[in-house]
Amino acid sequence: MASGTDVLTTPAPSGAAPPERPKGRKMVRWFDPFVLLKAGVRSTISTTIGEQADRRLLDALASPKVEPSNFSEDEAGRPREELWFDFVADLGDGWDSTYAVAQTVSRPTLTLTDETGATYETRRGEVLVFGGDEVYPEASVKEYEERTVRPWEAAMRGQGPAPHLFAIPGNHDWYDGLVSFMRLFCQGRRTAGWQMHQRRSYFAVKLPHGWWLLGTDMQLESDLDEPQVRYFQELAKQMKEEDRIILCLAEPAWLLAQVRPPGERTYLDNNLVFLEQQVLGKKVSVFLTGDIHHYRRHANEEGRQKIIAGGGGAFLHPTHVPRKEAALPEGFTPRKLFPEPAVSRRLCWRNLGFVGHTPTMGIFTGILYLLLAWMQVADLREGATVAWRLSRVLSTALVNPGVILLSVLLVLGMMALADGRFGRARWVAGLLHGVAHLAASLFVFWGAFAVTGALLPPGSVPQELFGAVLVFAGGFLLGPTLLGLYLLISLNGFGAHANEAFSSLSIPDWKNFLRLRIDRDGSLWLYPIGLRRVPRAWKRAQTVREPEWVADDKDATPPELIEPPIVIGAARTTAPRVAGRSSPEYAGPAAP
Structure with a gap:
């Protein structure tokens, strides 16, 4: 009987030795009755645990310091002129999709082409951010190891120093009460794939040129606990008036609110307003989130961005669902979807x-x-x-x-x-x-x-x-x-x-992640990167300077820019190392 935990196998031609294949996991089959039953039980237990014993309170007592990780300076204490970092959310599912994204992220350089034919050269991020739901279908040491750690370690092999990783939990990470998440991401562990710094399930990173990267943990009940509020209040005291914020969330409140009855607000909606107005004291310039497994960007005339990039490895979510996007607050309007709604509608068949x-x-x-x-x-x-x-x-x-x-x-x-x-x-x-x-x-x-x-x-x-x-x-x-x-x-x-x-379809394709760059004049560049079709076949690499496995599938598509880069905070209208007819979208300063 097949299930979502089957190991990938490839039948060998008659009389030939079986090809060597990565021992990865298949995509989760969400309608497998055993997976449904197990996930339902886990969800019920985790919700009960979350209501009765909030793990975040204990972690705050164990790590009382409110000290951001400082990447605004180099090891010698000199101000950094620029910094590259990557954002990946909703990963840890099937091997093909998870490893394809990890391998693309891990490349030292990546030359990308957008829909107009223009090309851009990007670099692998020194900082890597996991934006929630780091494993499926449930959190456990074994699932994290097989669905997340192994693919990323294999992809990072031979690609240079391990990135500095910061992570926030999603609802699937909370299914064991956050125990496995804290063990893997919040104890300073160093693996072949990354090195950790955070001690709580939320974090703060000081970036060059007055940028800040904040990650929140809203738990299963969309609750912002008191120690977390105090943590960000202390951080706000370290920020200058002109500083700008990139906020990582596990769920896109601006879209989830549309499926609720009119007038009904949740803790998650109120938390965002509370964070901006009463805790941080300034507007967030960029919201980054996953939870919905496709790429979707909203922006307003101020240059503020709300970006969903939940394509790190989990099954694809549709983009043709009718949404009242014109009614989003503060003038946010839809700018880009990946894949296109027409493609999404065909896939549903x-x-x-x-x-x-x-x-x-x-x-x-x-x-x-x-x-x-x-x-x-x-x-x-x-x-x-x-x-x-x-x-x-x-x-x-x-x-x-x-x-x-x-x-x-x-x-x-x-x-x-x-x-x-x-x-x-x-x-x-x-x-x-x-x-x-x-x-x-x-x-x-x-x-x-x-x-x-x-x-x-x-x-x-x-x-x-x-x-x-x-x-x-x-x-x-x-x-x-x-x-x-x-x-x-x-x-x-x-x-x-x-x-x-x-x-029900467990589509491994149409993956995405964000590559971000703070340049020398303090502008923030956002490169949305997509993979239309991930490889289904792999072969072992020939040298230790390559990732452990390389694609062996002629039908796989190379990474591409979903749309031209979005630029925040500078008047520049052309990108470095750009060829072709396209130019990045200048979003304005996105002032606090």
Whole structure:
């Protein structure tokens, strides 16, 4: 039985030695019943732990100092003239996607081409920021090691000094109460992939030319705890009036607020206002976040940026979900999406092949349909017409307590699954989905025993066994197909089930991350980097100066700029080392 923890394997040609492959993990199959059950239990436990025992309070007592990591000066104490750093969020999923991003980030230099054909040369960041959800599907030492640490260590091999890593936790990192996250990222550990400095689950980094990089931890309940408030209040005292802030968040509050009822605000929304107005005392110039697994940028006329770059390795999220983006506060408007909505809409059609993406869901629905069949005692040996036999199955089902109970549970389950985006029609969508499965199970049951009755003696053991096999096979194929059709119609027709309709597909492509540079005059350059198709095949590198594995897939695409660089804080209108027709988007000074 396959699951999201399977190890990647590649069959060897007949008579040939098997090719050497990285022992990485496949993408998580989110609709695997075992993954769903385990994730649900973990989520419930972690929420309870988060409510009763907040790990951040203990860590603040253990590390009372409020001292930012200083990258505004070099080791000799001289002011830095420039600094490169990288932002990667939502990583630690399948090997192909996670390693492809890690390998791209780790290259000493990266020459990039944007959509107009213009080229830009970038350098690997001295500082690396993980922006939340560093592992999937749950936090544990083993999952971190296999899904995050190993790919990044392999990618960083031979690529120069390990970067200085700073990380904030997302909801998946909180699933064990933040224990594994703190052990890996907040104890000063040094690995082949990075070196750590932070002692809490949030951090502050002083950058050149009056820039600050702050990372927050809003926990599972979007709660900004008191020690964290005091931490950032002390930092604000060290900032000058003209200093500017880059704020890293685990969730994009400006988009998540759109799916809530009108007028309803959460701690997360209030925390951002509270941080800016009462803690930091200045507007944030750049918001960086993940959680949504694609690239999406908003900006306003002041030059302030709100950027979602959750493409570090996790499955792709759709970009064609209708959003009231024109209603974003403070004049923020959408500027760029990756992939394009038309591409996202086409990808959603893959849900029609749901059973191929998650065979274990087929096993589950096959058993479910078989249970419904076993509970029925319809006598199909009498009567000659198709209509009579089908009515016999239906009438028997309606008077069987076991069938009724299981049917009610199935329909209620589908109603609970229905997305809140349906609004008041949510129960209708769930009811129709549940009834569709019931109708399909009855049809499969009737069809299987009608076929076997024509081939084998009615009521015989061979007929019963062969009929059961056909019922299971029908449930295996038809159940997931109906689920995939429901998700397809829900998303492409009604804008609902955005998460479910794409988590079901586990798409490893369309990855992204941000490369940032503070230049000599204090301007901040943002390079959004995308990978349209990640490699599926790898071969071991020939020298120790290369990453451990190199791509061996002719269909993979090279990294590219999703859009021309965004520049904040300088009047420059042309980029260094630029060729072609394009110029970066000058966003203005983004004054505090």
